[in-house]
Amino acid sequence: MYILDMFSKKTKMIDKADALAGRETPLPTAETHFIKETPLKGPFPDGMKTAVFGMGCFWGVERMFWKLDGVYTTAVGYAGGYTPNPTYQEVCTGQTGHNEVVLVVYDPREISYEALLKTFWEGHDPTQGMRQGNDVGTQYRSAIYHADEAQKAEAEESRAAYQQALAAAGHKGTITTEIEPAGTFFYAEDYHQQYLAKNPNGYCGVGGTGVSCPIGVGVAAE
16 A cells, blocks of 8 residues: 555655745856767857757656757756756655756757657657656656747647657557647756766666657758
8 A cells, every 4th residue: 555655655746835935046056068079058159059858767857858959058957847946856755846957058059849749759659658667757758848839839740740650550459649838947967967878787667659749850940
């Protein structure tokens, strides 16, 4: 009974009134990207845009995006919840409401938001609710946090297209991905940034459905 209760708490979003208090001061983190040697924090160069995705354990998710041509920098952090400047340990309790997410800073002249969405959908299983594989909890939920109405529209269109593709491929799950406005992105601790570049044999529990996302991957017009 106790085990079931603990499981349900980890997979149920906490109410804002019950969330941990957090802190006013941001957590110390890295200044530059371990691979790209670009700044992790803005202001970013003119013309750059941002995207925020939750796809499960953020170590493996970040690696997917830093490998893409046209991505200026990436960082892991927390978003979608209530607690200001949470620690990793606090997020893991499920008492912050936050998700493990990746901030992607990209050049739309070199890579489109559509291409980022394709990586998002194909890089994880968006039908699993509050989990990804063996990683269970609200911090592992599938999410797109959009920067503007254009991103919101593209995200919603791509969700509908991928749901159709999953059904056509015989995947019975229904997409549970939340699409919400991007609130504050709280940077994770230094050791989490580009973790799999620093620890090549580290854990990565993220895996896709094997179903291709039927949206374009064209470069945005200049």
